[in-house]
Amino acid sequence: MDEKNSQNEEQHDNEVKPAKKYVRMKPFTLIMLIIVLIISTSGITILALTFGEEKVVEVRTNTHPQFQKLLDVYDELDKNYFKAVDEEKMVEGAMEGMMGALDDPYSTYMPKKEAEQFNDQISSSFEGIGAEIQEKDGQIVVVSPIKNSPAEKAGIKPNDIIKTVDGKSIVGKTADQAVKLIRGKKGTKVKIEFQRGDSKNLHKMTLVRDEIPVETVYASMLKGKVAHIQITSFSDDTYKELLEKLDDMEAKGMQGLVLDVRQNPGGRLDVAINIASLFVETGKPVVQVENRAGKKEIANAQDGRKVTVPTTILVDGGSASASEILAGALNESANVKVVGEKTFGKGTVQTVEELSDGATLKYTTAKWLTPDGNWIHEKGIQPNIHVNYPSYANLPYIDTTKTLKQGDVSDTVEVAEKMLDALGYNVGKIDGLYDYSTLIAVQTFQQQHDLETTGIMNGATTTEVMNELRKKIKKDDPQLKKARDIVIKEAK
Known part of the structure; x- marks a missing residue:
C-alpha cells in the first residue's frame, strides 16, 4: 500500500459582493461549494466589489451539476426536517457515502480521529485486538491476525468472519465502522462472535485489548x-x-x-x-x-x-x-x-x-x-x-464458556475429540459422543497440566487444550520445514 500524506489548503471568502448587496451562504452550503470548487476543472474570472474596493475574485464554474441535487437535498432537510440537522454529521455522511459508492473495500474516508488511528497503525503502535480486517460482500473478514497480538493468541485466523462486537451486529458495516467498535484502550474487554469456514455456527470469544507490538x-x-x-x-x-x-x-x-x-x-x-x-x-x-x-x-x-x-x-x-x-x-x-x-x-x-x-x-x-x-x-x-497445514490446524474455535461432559453429543464434542487426538490423547472413536474414553482423555490432560481433574471440558481446560494445540502447530509447521529443506538442498 503506497502511503502518501499531503495537505491541501484552500481559502475561500464566505461573503461576496456582486453589485450592491452581500450574498451570505449557509455553512453547509459553503462546505459543499468547496467540494465542488476542488473537483472543478475550469474557471472564469469575475469582477466584484468588496468593502467598497474593486478586487479580482477567482470563481470556478460548477462543471458537475449533479452536485446541485446534493445541495438541494440539504437545503430541503435544513428547512423542513422536524428537528435541526447536524451539519457536520451530514457532511461526514456525504463523504462516507461518496467513498462507499466506489464499491471498493480499500477506498475509504476517515474522519480526523480515525485517521490518527490509521497513522498509528502504519508508523507506531496502537491499542486493540490486533487483527487486519476488510469488508467483503457485506461481511467483516479477517485478513490476518498480527503476531503476538490478542487476536493471534486467542486463535483468530485469516478468513474468519466477525459477525458481532459486544452484541452489536456489524454485518453490512464498513471496515472502518467495525474498527471503531473493535478497538479500545489497553486492558478493556471486547466480546466478538465469528464464523469460521463453511460452518454456520457462531463462536463466541472475549478478548482483552492490548498495545499491538511495534516490532515487525x-x-x-x-x-x-x-x-x-x-x-x-x-x-x-x-x-x-x-x-x-x-x-x-x-x-x-x-x-x-x-x-x-x-x-x-x-x-x-x-x-x-x-x-x-x-x-x-x-x-x-x-x-x-x-x-x-x-x-x-x-x-x-x-x-x-x-x-x-x-x-x-x-x-x-x-x-x-x-x-x-x-x-x-x-x-x-x-x-x-x-x-x-x-x-x-x-x-x-x-x-x-x-x-x-x-x-x-x-x-x-x-x-x-x-x-x-x-x-x-x-x-x-x-x-x-x-504445502498445507495438517487438518488439526484448521479446527474451529471452541467457546470456553460452553461445558462439555460425558453423555453429550454434538459437533463441538467432535472438535474437542480431534484436538485431544492431535495432542496424543486416546479419545476412542471420534464421533461427536463424549463417552468414557473422552472422559478419561480429558482427565489425563487435566492431570498433566495441573488443572482440576473433573473430566469436564470447559473454561481453563478448553483454553489450555487450544493453547497446547497452537504450540503443536507452531512446533510441527510442515510449511517451514519444507522451506528449510529446500534451502539446505540448494546450499549443498
Missing part, C-alpha cells in the same frame, strides 16, 4: 544454519529492522534463509520494494504499477546490499498486498521458490491524502502487476511448492 521482524536460527526471518507487516521501520536481523543471523553463520510473510497483511509499497531489492539483481523489475489510463511504471531493484545465500519465501492465505509484491518479485526476478498456500489476492495500490481538517481519504489509485505482468487481484499467488 522476528528472527531465529533453524537446523543447518538456515535463518528463519518473519516479517509481520511492512511499516516505517520494517526495512531497518530486517537489516538488523540479517546482521544478527550472518554473525551466527547464516548459510540459508527462509523469509516468512505468512499472515502478513501488507503495508507500505516503498518498503516492499526496498526489501525486494535485497534479493533481486540491481536493475531487474520488482513491480509494475498501472494507472487507469493503462500507463505502466516499473520499479526496479535498487543498488546496495544483497542477500546471496539460498532463499525461499513462505506465504499463506493471510499474505496480502505488499507481501504478495515481495513474493512475486522474488519468484519472477530472483528465481526464489514460493512455499506454502495460495496468497490473499490484493493487487491494488492505495494513496492517502490528508484533508485540511485532519480527515483522510484513502483510495485506490492504480493496480500493481508482478515483474512478468501478472495481475493477482482476487486470484492470489500460487506457490511453487504447495
Whole structure:
C-alpha cells in the first residue's frame, strides 16, 4: 500500500459582493461549494466589489451539476426536517457515502480521529485486538491476525468472519465502522462472535485489548544454519529492522534463509520494494504499477546490499498486498521458490491524502502487476511448492464458556475429540459422543497440566487444550520445514 500524506489548503471568502448587496451562504452550503470548487476543472474570472474596493475574485464554474441535487437535498432537510440537522454529521455522511459508492473495500474516508488511528497503525503502535480486517460482500473478514497480538493468541485466523462486537451486529458495516467498535484502550474487554469456514455456527470469544507490538521482524536460527526471518507487516521501520536481523543471523553463520510473510497483511509499497531489492539483481523489475489510463511504471531493484545465500519465501492465505509484491518479485526476478498456500489476492495500490481538517481519504489509485505482468487481484499467488497445514490446524474455535461432559453429543464434542487426538490423547472413536474414553482423555490432560481433574471440558481446560494445540502447530509447521529443506538442498 503506497502511503502518501499531503495537505491541501484552500481559502475561500464566505461573503461576496456582486453589485450592491452581500450574498451570505449557509455553512453547509459553503462546505459543499468547496467540494465542488476542488473537483472543478475550469474557471472564469469575475469582477466584484468588496468593502467598497474593486478586487479580482477567482470563481470556478460548477462543471458537475449533479452536485446541485446534493445541495438541494440539504437545503430541503435544513428547512423542513422536524428537528435541526447536524451539519457536520451530514457532511461526514456525504463523504462516507461518496467513498462507499466506489464499491471498493480499500477506498475509504476517515474522519480526523480515525485517521490518527490509521497513522498509528502504519508508523507506531496502537491499542486493540490486533487483527487486519476488510469488508467483503457485506461481511467483516479477517485478513490476518498480527503476531503476538490478542487476536493471534486467542486463535483468530485469516478468513474468519466477525459477525458481532459486544452484541452489536456489524454485518453490512464498513471496515472502518467495525474498527471503531473493535478497538479500545489497553486492558478493556471486547466480546466478538465469528464464523469460521463453511460452518454456520457462531463462536463466541472475549478478548482483552492490548498495545499491538511495534516490532515487525522476528528472527531465529533453524537446523543447518538456515535463518528463519518473519516479517509481520511492512511499516516505517520494517526495512531497518530486517537489516538488523540479517546482521544478527550472518554473525551466527547464516548459510540459508527462509523469509516468512505468512499472515502478513501488507503495508507500505516503498518498503516492499526496498526489501525486494535485497534479493533481486540491481536493475531487474520488482513491480509494475498501472494507472487507469493503462500507463505502466516499473520499479526496479535498487543498488546496495544483497542477500546471496539460498532463499525461499513462505506465504499463506493471510499474505496480502505488499507481501504478495515481495513474493512475486522474488519468484519472477530472483528465481526464489514460493512455499506454502495460495496468497490473499490484493493487487491494488492505495494513496492517502490528508484533508485540511485532519480527515483522510484513502483510495485506490492504480493496480500493481508482478515483474512478468501478472495481475493477482482476487486470484492470489500460487506457490511453487504447495504445502498445507495438517487438518488439526484448521479446527474451529471452541467457546470456553460452553461445558462439555460425558453423555453429550454434538459437533463441538467432535472438535474437542480431534484436538485431544492431535495432542496424543486416546479419545476412542471420534464421533461427536463424549463417552468414557473422552472422559478419561480429558482427565489425563487435566492431570498433566495441573488443572482440576473433573473430566469436564470447559473454561481453563478448553483454553489450555487450544493453547497446547497452537504450540503443536507452531512446533510441527510442515510449511517451514519444507522451506528449510529446500534451502539446505540448494546450499549443498
